[in-house]
Amino acid sequence: MTAAPGYAPRRTLPLRVEIVRQFKRRRTIVMFGLLLALPWILVIAFQFGPQGGDRDQSLRISDLATESGLNFAAFALSVSASFLLVVAVALFCGDTVASEASWSSLRYLLAAPVPRDRLLRQKLIVALGYSAAAVICLPVMALLAGTLAFGWNDIQVPGTGETIPALDVLPRFGIVIAYALVSQLVVAALAFLVSTMTDSPLGAVGGAVGLWIVCTILQAVEALGVLREFLPTFWNNAWLDALAPELEWSGMIKGASVSITYAAILIAVAFRRFRRKDVVS
Amino acid sequence: MKRVAASAAALALIAATTWLVWPSGAEVRGQDQTITVVDGPADDQRVELDTTFFPPPGGGKAPAVLLGHGFGGSKRSVEDEAIRIAQDGYAVLTWSARGFGRSTGEIALNSPDYEVKDVKQLIDWLAKRPEVLLDASDDPRVGIAGGSYGGAIALMTAAHDRRVDAIVPRITWSDLADALFPNTAVPLSAAGDAGQSSAAGSLPEAENGVFKRMWAGIFFGQGVSLDSLALRGRPETARPLTPEQARCGRFRPEICAVYEEVAKTGRPTPEAVDLLRESSPITVAAQIKAPTLLIQGQRDSLFPLSHADANARAIAAGGTPVSLAWFDGGHDGGDGEADWVFEQSSAWFARYLKGEGDGKTAPPVSAFTVTRDGGRDPGTRQRVRLHPETGSYPGLGGTATSTVELAGPAQNIANPPGGAPASISSVPGVGGLLGGQNSPGVAIDMPGQSAAFESRPLTAPLQLTGSSTATIRVSGQGGTEATLFAKLYDVADSIQPPTLPAGLVAPIRVAIPEGATSAEATITLPAVDHAFAAGHRLRLVLTTTDMGFATPAEPATYQVSLVSSTLTVPTVGTLAAASGGVAWWVWAMPLAAVVVAAALLVTGRARDRRRPGARTGAAALPEPADGRTPVLTVNGAAAEAPAPDPAVPLEISGLAKAYSNGELAVDNLSFRVEQGQVLGLLGPNGAGKTTTMRMMMGLIQPDGGEIRIFGERVTPGAPVLSRLGSFVEGPGFLPHLSGRDNIELYWAATGRPVADAHFDEALEIAGLGKALQRAVRTYSQGMRQRLAIAQAMLGLPDLLVLDEPTNGLDPPQIREMREVLKRYARDGRTVIVSSHLLAEVEQTCSHVVVMHRGKLVSAGPVSLLLSSAPRSAGAGNGHGTRLEDVFLDLIGDNA
Structure with a gap:
């Protein structure tokens, strides 16, 4: 009898248990509340702004936001993708292991025993699930809020001002969300790696967001030339191509490639480190 | 952290070196x-x-x-x-x-x-x-x-x-006369009076051109x-x-x-045409034997693409290699593409001057390359340019033609007296400065001066590459010449202004013969490369004025109509982007990353397995003096590692763990605990008790020696740990969940059947009552402590390890805990307790292990330890030997 009766490593820490453990956290609820409320806040903000009138030639994404629900959703995504969603994803993935360490509950899970690889795997799946829910819920709520506030009209493309029928663009919107998910994978992986290295949940989130900011700054240095293409943030806005009149894949494919590359390596490093780590928290 | 700093420094060093050494x-x-x-x-x-x-x-x-x-x-x-x-x-x-x-x-x-x-x-x-x-x-x-x-x-x-x-x-000319006096109309036949039709048409174009x-x-x-x-x-x-x-x-x-x-x-003279032709390559181009790369601008109303076309055809006719590129530049602005243009000329000279790649038949630059808009760069949101190319130059007529049906009634248009106000297409000399480099050509047509013929919305995208042609009829007074300007607009919808590709117009001069009322002509529109999107319309506009040209001052009115409703649009389907598809790294990088990731994981695992095995030889496990008394001997007594005994709850041999500074937290520790014992682990702060307990739980890896629980070696996550209940260094709960949720979710996390948990027994020990439903963050220290001990006892593990279990408990609870532990061990289970309350240990434990500075100092039954203690220790206080005296004596602090 090497193990207690009924114990099987592959049955430890079921996803359902981990989801419940994370869901009741105030942090989770506040973040989802914020993401769901943001579109409505934006709608109200647009209602306060000067109405219609002489719209000049500028066809910026923010000027077009009130044209239709789809335009509004694209706008909401564009203002949140570069930071808010990054923070949300970093929060869910950076917090997951580090918070257990800070509560000291990590050692009891490991001594339960939940095998280390399995603990990380289950936590990663649940954290990615929450991140995906966050990335999806914002544009979907924005679509709902925008449609209620501004109507279901054809989308007007930023830059050129061309219009695309709303029904044509709806599947494109799916592509946008899917790409946003893939491009946030690298944030998730980075936050997760930091999470396995520190006992401070905010340190993990802040570390991931901080590195993200550094990449964004580096990206502005044109002297880096082609090297910038390999920065994880470089292709962050490639989803705009999905809303262009001609659907353009190349940017999104490159972005997905870079994101998956970083994510795979970062996650592998996280597993490798955690497997051998002395848990002293 | 040191390693992170080191790698950051290394990266910085590499970057700095590259910077300095970069050629x-x-x-x-x-x-x-x-x-x-x-x-x-x-x-x-x-x-x-x-x-x-x-x-x-x-x-x-x-x-x-x-x-x-x-x-x-x-x-x-x-x-x-x-x-x-x-x-x-x-x-x-x-x-x-x-x-x-x-x-x-x-x-x-x-x-x-x-x-x-x-x-x-x-x-x-x-x-x-x-x-x-x-x-x-x-x-x-x-x-x-x-x-x-x-x-x-x-x-x-x-x-x-x-x-x-x-x-x-x-961006140069082939015929300077044509550049300054263009006329792209070729008369079909003069309508009305057929006999007088040919006189005007026989003139060379330039001599009848528009200045x-x-x-x-x-x-x-x-x-x-x-x-x-x-x-x-x-x-x-x-x-x-x-x-x-x-x-x-x-x-x-x-x-x-x-x-x-x-x-x-404003009219060309024959002398002027002759003089300009003197300086025109077109007259001598057939003699050119030097391989020629012609780079012509798509935004050039001075020397439009047709000039490069004329040069290319004349030079190629002599058998000389010619390549032609239409780049984003020209006298009207555009990007200029300085780097790309340099690369092309560099390649051209490398072949024909340096002789690199001699013997290759294909020219170093494809016969025909066109710069096209490639949308925006996803990272920088800057415009990117594509350079599709084809191996043979199709000319301005394209490799194929599409026809677009234009519609529109005959329209009356007027030439204003003095030619003003004039329509605007591009402003020479400053076009690039005014319009911005990437703005679409927006042109202004004066009302009353222009006739428009429009197609239906395109059902499919149309890529125009070359010069479209149409046939028009101009009606007016006989014996006059109509000066018109033809433009082909891209009309997106009614909201946006139509765009005039490259801002180019084709000036045409149509002579209406004496006695006739109209003339017909084929007009050739400016050569452009332009993509008409599906849903857009093509609009052919004929105006009487254009700011860039000299137009007659005499007022006149004409009626303009289409002879045929067909606009012939040349296309070059063979133009393909040079790179073709996505860059190799797009596929290779994620694959490589997955391989690297797999390698990272596999090598990590392999090393894990090897590492402790190599150390087992260091274990020095003393044999018990006899089968019944598991007295533990100290340090160093080398003995063979016995076969692991699944009945022994805990067996530690040669255990060592160093801090990161090299100091040993646990130094060659060996002891053994038998079933049914309540073992007290004693030692002053820093003795290594907690470190040892963490190693028992598989949280930290020993640097030497090993721990066996029920005969199984402890590794991180070893299944045998499921028989161990532990409470080490304080409770660990999710503060936002209630006590009951914490306990239930913890058990659920072990994956074991709910029936095995014995929640009721455990929770009874915790004694929290209704507080169990409250969030843990509201608990007092003692409540958490009790809940944590209850968690450790979930499933009634065969080996229970408790670190300072009585901390924060009040005296009745301490007493109760003492009974709980004794009862627990009586059922054949084993308990290990560390405590600094020596009286507690004395009353609770059957055996004791004393540690000091990571080393085992003494081990054995409490009674034996007390009786074998030297008389000096604590003698004379009238109470017999107390554990406290023995302990202080053992660790040498009994001053």
């Missing part, structure tokens, strides 16, 4: 030279040309490149480009053409008698330079490059001098330099102007006279 271009120094040449029809005019010679930076002999400047510029305006070419491994000679910069002489518009003779003598001069590679004596290996005026001299010189080995003319007034004014007036580089610096002039120069600039008098004549009337 920067070799330094090129220009040598100013004044070269005296003799030219003129009789070879009797001495001209001093101001030149700069850039020797090849690598030394030795290299092919030479002559680099000409644009109109209004000088050798100074091409200095940067010259240095760049020289760094590419050439000897470069720049010169100010006669009449420009500090050179003497008068402008003869690249005439064979003047400028061409000058450049031939520059080639003679190059042949004498020691730095220049020679093909034969007096025949240097030489290429000529240049834009606009400098491009025309390349073509003209190559036609007149066989020593030229390759040329790269950019490109604004461009010509800029060209001849020298007020505005065509050379964008010269706009930035101060123009060089030799000396103040004479009255003659003020009138004619620095032009030759015959050119000046001809210009004054045509500018006054």
Whole structure:
């Protein structure tokens, strides 16, 4: 009898248990509340702004936001993708292991025993699930809020001002969300790696967001030339191509490639480190 | 953290080194030279040309490149480009053409008698330079490059001098007469009176062309330099102007006279056409034997793409290799694509001057390349350009044609008196400055002056590459000439203004014969590369005015209609992007990353397995004195590792763990705990008790020795840990969940059946009552402590490890806990308790292990320890020996 009766490593820490453990956290609820409320806040903000009138030639994404629900959703995504969603994803993935360490509950899970690889795997799946829910819920709520506030009209493309029928663009919107998910994978992986290295949940989130900011700054240095293409943030806005009149894949494919590359390596490093780590928290 | 810092430092070092070592271009120094040449029809005019010679930076002999400047510029305006070419491994000679910069002489518009003779003598001069590679004596290996005026001299010189080995003319003309007097209409037949139809049509196009007034004014007036580089610096002039120069600039008098004549009337004269044809490569292009790369701008209303087309066809007819590129640039602006253009010319010269890639049949630049908009870069949101190419040049008629049906009634349009106000298509000279580089061509048509014919929305995208054609009928008074301007708009919808691709118009002049009421003509629209999106319309507009051209001052009205409703649109389906598909790394990188990730994981696992095994030999496990008394002997007594005994709850042998600074937290610790014991683990702070307990739980890995629980070696996550209940260094709960949720979710996390948990027994020990439903963060220290012990007892583990279990408990609870532990061990289970309350241990434990500074000091039954203690310890206090005295004695602190 090497193990207690009924114990099987592959049955430890079921996803359902981990989801419940994370869901009741105030942090989770506040973040989802914020993401769901943001579109409505934006709608109200647009209602306060000067109405219609002489719209000049500028066809910026923010000027077009009130044209239709789809335009509004694209706008909401564009203002949140570069930071808010990054923070949300970093929060869910950076917090997951580090918070257990800070509560000291990590050692009891490991001594339960939940095998280390399995603990990380289950936590990663649940954290990615929450991140995906966050990335999806914002544009979907924005679509709902925008449609209620501004109507279901054809989308007007930023830059050129061309219009695309709303029904044509709806599947494109799916592509946008899917790409946003893939491009946030690298944030998730980075936050997760930091999470396995520190006992401070905010340190993990802040570390991931901080590195993200550094990449964004580096990206502005044109002297880096082609090297910038390999920065994880470089292709962050490639989803705009999905809303262009001609659907353009190349940017999104490159972005997905870079994101998956970083994510795979970062996650592998996280597993490798955690497997051998002395848990002293 | 140290490792992170080290890798960051290493990265910084690599970056800095790369920065320093990165090959920067070799330094090129220009040598100013004044070269005296003799030219003129009789070879009797001495001209001093101001030149700069850039020797090849690598030394030795290299092919030479002559680099000409644009109109209004000088050798100074091409200095940067010259240095760049020289760094590419050439000897470069720049010169100010006669009449420009500090050179003497008068402008003869690249005439064979003047400028061409000058450049031939520059080639003679190059042949004498020691730095220049020679093909034969007096025949240097030489290429000529240049834009606009400098491009025309390349073509003209190559036609007149066989020593030229390759040329790269950019944005230049083929027929100067056609450039200044264009007319793209070819009469079909004169309607009405058939007999008089042919007279007007037989004229050469230019002699009936529409004067490109604004461009010509800029060209001849020298007020505005065509050379964008010269706009930035101060123009060089030799000396103040004479009255003659003020009138004619620095032009030759015959050119000046001809210009004054045509500018006054707005009509070409035969002398003017002859003079301009003298300076036109088209007349001599068939003689060109030097491989030619023609780079023409898509945004060029001065020398539109049709000029490169004419040159390319004439040169190719002589069997000479020609490639043609339509880039995003030209006299009207555009991006200019300086780097891309440089790469193309560099490739061209590398093949035909340096001889790289000799023997290849395909030219180094595809026969036909077009710069297209590739959307925006996803990272920077900047415009990107694609360069689709094809192996054969299709001409302006394309490889295939599509037809688009245009519709519109006959429309009356008027030529306003004086030709004003005029429609605007592009503003010569400043088009690039006003419109911005990437703005679509937005044109203004004056109302009442334009007739429009529009197609239905396109059902599929249409990529126009070349010149579309249409046939029109112009009705009006017989014996008059209608001057019209044809434009082909891209109309997206009713909201956005239609765009005029590249801002180009086709001027047409249709003569309505005497006695007839109308004339028909085929009109050729400007050559462009433009993508009409599906849903867009094509709109053909004919206007009577255009700001860039001279139009008749006489008021007139015409009726314009389509002869055939068909617009013929050329397409080139073979144009394909050079790179084709996505870059290799897009696929390779994620695959490589997955492989690396797998390698990281697999190697990590392999090392884990090897590591502790290698250390087992260090374990020194003392044999128990007999089977019943598991007395533990101390340190170092080497013995063979016995077969693991699954009945022994805990067996530690040779255990060692060092802090990161090398100090040993646990040093060669060995002891053994038998079933049914309650073992007290004693030691002052820092003795290594907690570290040992963490190693029991598989949280930290021993540096040496091993721990066995029920015969199984403890590794992180070893299944045998499921038989261990632990409470080490305080409770660990999720503060936002209630006590009950915490306990239940913890059990659920073990994956074991709920029935095995014995929640009720455990929770009874916790004794929390209703508080169990509250969030843990509201609990007191003692409540958490009890809940944590209850959690450790979940499932009634065979081995229970408790670290300071009575901390924070009040005396009744301590007493109760003591009973709980004793009862627990009585059922055949084993308990290990660490505590600093020695009285507690004395009352609870059957056995004790004393540790000090990571080492085992003493071990055995409490009773034995007490009886074997030296009398000195605590003697004479009348209470017999207490554990406290023994302990202090053992650790040597009993002062």
